[in-house]
Structures are given as C-alpha cells and as structure tokens.
Amino acid sequence: MQVPIFTVDAFTNRPFCGNPAAVCLLENDLDEDLHQRIATEMNLSETAFIRKLHPTDDFTKSSRFGLRWFTPANEVPLCGHATLASAAVLFHIKKNPNSVLTFVTLSGELKTRQEKDHIVLDLPLYSTYPQELQEVEELIKAATGDMIVQDLRYSPDTKKLLVRLSDAYERSVLEELQVGAQRFLSAEKTGKVKGLILTLKGKPNGKDKGHDFYSRYFAPWYGVLEDPVTGSAHAVLSSYWSVADWERKKCLMWSLFHRYLKQSTSNVLYPPQKLQQLPVSVDHLSG
Incomplete structure (x- = not known):
C-alpha cells in the first residue's frame, strides 16, 4: 500500500523555518506498528496520520477525520503544529472546501478553520x-x-x-x-x-x-x-x-x-x- 506523505513547515512564512511535521493520508487502515516505523523513518518531532472515519469519506470533501500523532519514539496524545499541518494539507493540497475541519483525536475533537490567510486551531486550555x-x-x-x-x-x-x-x-x-x-x-x-x-x-x-x-x-x-x-x-x-x-x-x-x-x-x-x-x-x- 502506498501512503502519500507531505512535509509541512508550521508557524512560518518562509521555507526551512518554523516547525516541520510530516502528514500521512491513510486511504485504508494501517498496521499499528507501521505508524511508529514511518514516524521513526521521518525523524521529525511529529508525524501525523489522517484517517477516514467512514469508508465513503473523501479527503477532498469530508469535514471530519481521525488524527493520530507519533514522535520518532512513540505516540503522543496531543500535537498542535502537526494538527495545523494536517489541516493545511487538506485545505491547500486536497482543496477541501469546508470552512471547518474536525479531527477526532486522543485529546477529543479538535477544530481547525480558515480565516482569511490564516489557519486557526482551537486547543483546550490546561490548568497548572x-x-x-x-x-x-x-x-x-x-x-x-x-x-x-x-x-x-x-x-x-x-x-x-x-x-x-x-x-x-x-x-x-x-x-x-x-x-x-x-x-x-x-x-x-x-x-x-x-x-x-x-x-x-x-x-x-x-x-x-x-x-x-x-x-x-x-x-x-x-x-x-x-x-x-x-x-x-x-x-x-x-x-x-x-x-x-x-x-x-x-x-x-x-x-x-x-x-x-x-x-x-x-x-x-x-x-x-x-x-x-x-x-x-x-x-x-x-x-
């Protein structure tokens, strides 16, 4: 199975700046160990895996997707920049027309939206x-x-x-x-x-x-x-x-x-x- 992978620089308007993340689009379920092996091979702080929630979903049309994040060592429960990178791939590469994209994650539902030339992500606030x-x-x-x-x-x-x-x-x-x-x-x-x-x-x-x-x-x-x-x-x-x-x-x-x-x-x-x-x-x- 071929898995398209994109590398996206988040939080920047110039190449080779910001924080890079890898984004993988999964047309079908991936063997569990392959998530980690791909993330280790990419060797970025996080690799994001976007999956369809239903067989009829489409990366170019649907508004809800599953999302997981892996570092080179293991899975993490939350990653902001890789979520923004995932939204960027769907909005800009896949030309997804929805104004809001929702990701189902280990940290609950995360919503991203386009506002003019920005992509905005709503993160939960965590008390200290x-x-x-x-x-x-x-x-x-x-x-x-x-x-x-x-x-x-x-x-x-x-x-x-x-x-x-x-x-x-x-x-x-x-x-x-x-x-x-x-x-x-x-x-x-x-x-x-x-x-x-x-x-x-x-x-x-x-x-x-x-x-x-x-x-x-x-x-x-x-x-x-x-x-x-x-x-x-x-x-x-x-x-x-x-x-x-x-x-x-x-x-x-x-x-x-x-x-x-x-x-x-x-x-x-x-x-x-x-x-x-x-x-x-x-x-x-x-x-």
Whole structure:
C-alpha cells in the first residue's frame, strides 16, 4: 500500500523555518506498528496520520477525520503544529472546501478553520497547579543549573512541568541557555513528567515590546530533545500566563526559541473571554 506523505513547515512564512511535521493520508487502515516505523523513518518531532472515519469519506470533501500523532519514539496524545499541518494539507493540497475541519483525536475533537490567510486551531486550555520542588529537584537542576526559579507548576492533564525563571533575567538568557535535555531521562523516571517548559516573563517596556512571555519546550521522554514551536505547550502556557499576568491577558504574544534556529518565530494568540480554549493562528504554512 502506498501512503502519500507531505512535509509541512508550521508557524512560518518562509521555507526551512518554523516547525516541520510530516502528514500521512491513510486511504485504508494501517498496521499499528507501521505508524511508529514511518514516524521513526521521518525523524521529525511529529508525524501525523489522517484517517477516514467512514469508508465513503473523501479527503477532498469530508469535514471530519481521525488524527493520530507519533514522535520518532512513540505516540503522543496531543500535537498542535502537526494538527495545523494536517489541516493545511487538506485545505491547500486536497482543496477541501469546508470552512471547518474536525479531527477526532486522543485529546477529543479538535477544530481547525480558515480565516482569511490564516489557519486557526482551537486547543483546550490546561490548568497548572503548584509543584513541590523536592519532587522534581534533580530534573530542575538538569534543566536550569544554578539559575533562579521564580515559579514551578505542573499540568496533570498533559504531564508537562512548567518552570518559570526569575523575572530579573533577560530574553537572551533563555535564548542562549545550553540545555542537555538527554539528562532529563535519568533525572525523571517516574513517568509523571513527559514535557518540560522553560518560560520567562516579557518586558513590555523593554526593547522587545509586545512579548508577554518567552518559552522553550523539551520532551526527550517522547524522543524530542527540543521542539521549536509547540502548540500543546501553549495550551499550558496561555492558561498559566493569563492568570499570572492577568492585566495583559487580552492579547498574549509569544516567542519561542530553539538554539538550532537562526531566528525566533513569533505569533499572536487571542484567548477568548472565558479562556476555555486557545485559538492558535498561523500566518502561513509551507510544505
């Protein structure tokens, strides 16, 4: 069986930037082990598999599909950028005319829609709770060394640990931080943490005006040392910062860094008034 595979750069308007994802269109069911073998062969942070929910479904006409995501190591319950990449393939390559596409996933139904030249994905917001340092001290040490940690939070729904660095640090400190994410595997073996977020409050009156926070994301437990742009992490970050920095919640702007990228990628997130979902908009996807 032949499986068409597309590589899509999400969160960018230029080639070789943003966060690439592989997208596979499955006309028929695929052997379970082949999902992982294909994802390992693609060797991107995530490979998405779009499947038909009914035999009569059509990638060019239907509006509901099944969707799964695999890293090079295993399946993951949620991936924002690979979902956007999947929608881009259906909207732009398959010329699907529907204004809204719904994906049935391990995290429930995710809806994507076209708005002018954007593709928008509604992600659930995940709450965070205070985390005792003693339980994750070795992991924090591996991630930050002797840096000052201002806040420590945990998202049980996503198994993500959010580490907020001191407000005294500048953006460059986070950007230039050398993180040996491979060490996280020996520091955290309980299965409680599957992703680590380093985040820093922006300085609205500084040279980087308009950025409310910065972040980097690491998931070596899923075979991804560092993810350049992570929608699922922002489902946690937006929930946290909308409370921690409430006065500026109406327009959260974010910028992520990856030390292998020559430049940062940025975007604007517009959380709804009730902050129950996170719409992630993308200026352009190229593949």
